[in-house]
Amino acid sequence: MDAFKIYLGRIISKVAKGWDDWLRLKENHRGRQFIRPEVCRTYNFGEHGSSLGQFFKQYLEPIKLNDVQVDWKSMDLSYLLEDNYVKHFGDLVKKAKPIHGADAVLKAFNIDGDVRIQYRDQLDFENIARQFGIFEEWKDGVPRAAYKGIVVFRYQTSRRVFLVGHDSLQQLGIEDT
Template identity: 75%
Template sequence: MEIAPDFFNYFEVAATILDNDKTIMAVSSWNDNGQHQFVRDPKALFRSDFFPGLGWMLKKSTWVELSPKWPKAYWDDWLRRKDIRKNRQFIRPEICRTYNFGEHGSSMGQFFKQYLEPIKLNNVQVDWKEADLSYLLEGNFLKYFAKMVADAKPLHGADVALKGDNLDGDVRIKYNDQREFERIAHQFGIFKEWKDGIPRTAYKGVVFFWYQTSRRIFLVGPDSLRLLGVEKAQIPLA
């Protein structure tokens, strides 16, 4: 595994957020949708309901809680279970701070060519000690992210990736269930996989990524606008 130049600085500063916010279970260096074509900002961090893995940090108290029942295999999927996570979330970067170059391993090379090999490893020396990360605290991030989603233009119908080519600015696309999410995700080329009812990288059911480097795409679940407290939650998006 290769690490970014700001890897240790990132975790050192993120530890403060981890210590001060009990709703955060761990901090990760990984974004499952961190392929070159889907990322842009080396300073952007997000909360997620999905455990990213691949370079992560948790508190000693959390380890004391989990270690007696830690599984011998597939512990990453175990951490993604709702009964283990207990509504806690994770901090992840937009651009990965680790790069997994091992095609052959315990995962048997699953997803490597399509999802892991194209991952962008951050090459910018971000001075995290000068960054204000208070927006990541639970109440602050909810408002911060909700505004981004609310400001995005709703996009309707089939072939949304093709329609997105002709729009300026951010867009949001509603999915009603896992099957519909997988269809839309396939059009854009992002991860389709869910674990215990949650798509990879999702926060409140919303999966975010950059598209053609000029606009943000928000895939919005059936309950996402309500969970985010967006005022337009009663307006159909699709």
């Protein structure tokens, strides 16, 4: 029992300082993925936390809680099962219009419907993210909120923007178009 308490104490001390960062380390996620909810179900109520308010004003303060009542028990959530989700998510990404070039924000704004933008590496991702004003943060080869290297966000309307990693389409079984 004492060995277990020691082990648990070590884990808690590592995780307590930033569990989301801890989960993105390769040694911890070991290739496993998390899906990101479409509507944020958490709320940051103060700017002084583990990041010392570093990103609060720009990224966290604008987050609003969902104010629409949803009867989750009546919803069919089977699309969230792994095999179904890969297909569902892959279909969304495949249908999104690919856009290229330095003026991605302007192109995304002028296209009706979802768009996808491919990034080559971390530096390219950070450059594109900065243009859209989204979080550029990257940990151990993984952009924050990425699923199979794809970061999804909504830009100014209901359109989705998919920032797609160099091998993300392949991971989803999509032929590059």
